[in-house]
Amino acid sequence: MTKRFMTLALFFCGLMSAVAGNNYDFTKPIPRYSDEKGYGYDINESPSNKSNAPFYFSVKVPDGNYRVSVTIGSKKKQASTVIRVENRRLLLEQTPTKKGEFLTYTFTVNKRSPYDDGGHKIVRIKEREKDYFSWDNKLTFEFNGDRPAVKSISIEPDTTATTIFLCGNSTVVDQFKEPWASWGQMFPRWFSDKVSICNMAESGLTAGSFISQGRLEYVIRNIKKGDYVFCEFGHNDQKEKSPGSGAWYNFSYNLKIFIDRVRKAGGNIIFCTPTQRRFFDKSRRHILETHGDYPDAMRAAAVRENVPVIELHDMTRTFFETLGYDNSTKALVHYPAHTFPGQDKALADNTHFNPYGAYEVSKMVVMGLKKINSPLVEFLRGDWKDFSPAEPDNYNTWQWHPAVIYELTKPDGN
Secondary structure, three states, rough: OOOHHHHHHHOOOHHHOOOOOOOEEEEEEEEEEOOOEEEEEEEOOOOOOOOOOOOEEEEEEOOEEEEEEEEHHHHHOOEEEEEEEEEOOEEEEEEEOOOOOOOEEEEEEEOEEEEEEEEOOOOOOOHHHHHHHHOOOOOEEEEEEEEEEEEEEEEEEOOEEEEEEEEEOOOOOOOOOOOOEOOHHHHHHHHHHOOOEEEEOOOOOOOHHHHOOOHHHHHHHHHHOOOEEEEOOOOHHHHOOOOOOOOHHHHHHHHHHHHHHHHOOOOEEEEEEOOOOOOOOOOOOEEEEOOOOHHHHHHHHHHHHHOOOOOHHHHOOOOOOOOHHHHHHHEEEEEOOOOOOOOOOOOEEEEOOOHHHHHHHEEEEEHHHHOOOOOHHEOOOOOOOOOOOOOOOOOOOOOOOOOOOOOOOOOOOO
16 A cells, blocks of 8 residues: 555544535535535535526545445435536436435545645646646535436545546546536446546646646556556647657657556556547548557557557547548537527537547447456446447437536647
């Protein structure tokens, strides 16, 4: 056990005395959140039994993994509830309950900040990240759906779950605001409470800037033996123009740093080749390569170092070509003007996924784990069904209930 986890284990003994209990009964009055209270309704108006609006609930807790049990349902109404945590990290898709029916679901979720136990800053987060739920001092739940209803929540520290650390860019990050989304924030949907996802990715990052900002250092300080680190880079790395940059030198060198440090810390590393851009040839039938040598450089480093590879590059190509030139926009941030509040111009982004596209790519990552025979597939939820990018879900019937927070500015990177 690392020094970090030994410290946390000792601290957890007295943790709940600092929080307003580890059980929260939503049938009783709950205050608005404040740091002094340490828990409460957050962000928007508190819900009422007559309201079907989404609502937020936050609990002030130290960094770490938490085993969370949520009981959904209501004595007074039929309900239909979606559960997400932090930056729209999907835990439970819309689940209906009859009047008087209650269902309990258990997850393990990760809470982090840029600091270590002593208050020293490890991660140099970007200015835009300072507003994220992912880096603050509380764990924030979003309850959404047609008629969200929650009866209770219990929260306990967990030091036994396998943690998957995600490293990457805007195609991986837990996107904070609608309509942007990435596969990393959909990925927790598929795993049982034996797994926790810590998404360290951020828009615009390269493998080198991920390291220089202290994000890999945070991973190494918090990883325990048997945990996993996933790396997906390439989109932004190919735009580096400094001396020594390029796929076969600087990029490959940085990948080697990830491999060596993760393995030295007792972790397992997995590469994900970069997702494709929606860039069709003149026939509008086939995706053209826009990533240069970077996917091959990642594959070559994986062969040299015996690193398992998930071929998102190939699977997303199949996905886009299956949807076709016109319908592939349904997986990306392509929306006509006035789709969202304050949106005066059309959005047409051929790199960044919307929630539907991110959800589909998250399934590809799971299928990649199955292809490489990863032990992580033992932790898939019972409702998992195998997926093929050549037979994607129907975007016309797939459901997503948007969060109340929007952003019309494109994420960093391309």
